[in-house]
Amino acid sequence: MLKHPLLLLFFCFAFSAKSQIINDSILIDGHYRSFHFQKPAQANSSLVFVLHGSKGTGLQNRPRAGKLEAIAPAENLLMVYPDGYKKYWNECRKASPAVANVENIDENAFFGAMIAYFSQQYQINEQQVFVIGTSGGGHMAYKLALTMPEKFRAITALIANLPDTNNLDCPEKRMAIPVMIVNGTADKTNPYEGGEVILGGPMNLGFVRSTDRTFHYWSSLAGYKRKPRKQLLPNTDLTDGKTIERYTFKKKGKPEVTLLKVIGGKHDFPNDIDVYMEAWAFFKRQL
Numbered sequence: 093m094l095k096h097p098l099l100l101l102f103f104c105f106a107f108s109a110k111s112q113i114i115n116d117s118i119l120i121d122g123h124y125r126s127f128h129f130q131k132p133a134q135a136n137s138s139l140v141f142v143l144h145g146s147k148g149t150g151l152q153n154r155p156r157a158g159k160l161e162a163i164a165p166a167e168n169l170l171m172v173y174p175d176g177y178k179k180y181w182n183e184c185r186k187a188s189p190a191v192a193n194v195e196n197i198d199e200n201a202f203f204g205a206m207i208a209y210f211s212q213q214y215q216i217n218e219q220q221v222f223v224i225g226t227s228g229g230g231h232m233a234y235k236l237a238l239t240m241p242e243k244f245r246a247i248t249a250l251i252a253n254l255p256d257t258n259n260l261d262c263p264e265k266r267m268a269i270p271v272m273i274v275n276g277t278a279d280k281t282n283p284y285e286g287g288e289v290i291l292g293g294p295m296n297l298g299f300v301r302s303t304d305r306t307f308h309y310w311s312s313l314a315g316y317k318r319k320p321r322k323q324l325l326p327n328t329d330l331t332d333g334k335t336i337e338r339y340t341f342k343k344k345g346k347p348e349v350t351l352l353k354v355i356g357g358k359h360d361f362p363n364d365i366d367v368y369m370e371a372w373a374f375f376k377r378q379l
Contacts, residue, residue: 143229183231187298246270259298276357
């Protein structure tokens with residue numbers, strides 16, 4: 093039983109008053125594609141797309157980014173929570189039976205139209221457009237970096253690997269941009285060492301590359317050849333059974349490429365860091 097229901101009610105009211113969400117949609121190829129966002133404090137804001145995983149929605153995913161949203165006014169961020177088509181994205185996995193993939197929904201048109209919308213309506217800084225995607229949303233982030241990298245300053249993919257070469261059906265512009273990956277070594281949905289992605293029932297999404305191969309794809313595009321810098325992050329939660337190793341390629345004049353290897357991490361997030369705050373810190377280093 094709640095000990096302080098009135099206090100909780102006040103907190104919820106205060107949070108909702110400060111973080112009202114605007115809902116809108118754009119007509120793309122006969123489909124109204126919806127998205128939800130928090131109005132920025134001022135013009136020239138950075139645009140941050142937060143992408144949900146398979147079977148999800150933008151608003152369902154929003155609470156995970158709560159800490160980042162709380163500092164959005166101070167950081168001048170416009171945070172957007174788009175909805176996939178019928179709860180899935182048409183990312184680059186050829187084997188996906190999701191309707192978005194089967195109908196070949198034009199995600200590039202959707203994201204391009206959203207960028208134009210926020211540029212016109214809220215005068216965003218089009219040179220500071222970022223993506224944070226989780227699971228299937230991480231695959232969508234990879235797709236945007238593969239197919240329209242000129243529109244994005246950097247991406248972060250959480251618990252997602254690139255599709256294997258025989259499961260990749262997107263054209264690759266092969267343009268280097270900053271990429272951060274956060275993957276768990278005990279993840280059975282997105283196998284750290286690569287393999288088949290099975291969500292249950294008929295949702296077999298084909299094979300993905302290993303995290304090391306995914307990391308190498310982006311670091312080699314950026315021109316890195318030697319070993320990355322390794323750093324052990326502080327283990328601030330001794331109860332979650334996870335530790336984090338950071339591997340970083342960073343050199344002046346080249347895009348930063350970083351991997352956070354969550355030792356013992358499953359298809360979830362570590363408690364030692366807030367992955368969305370970590371993503372924003374990564375993005376800020378690219379400015």
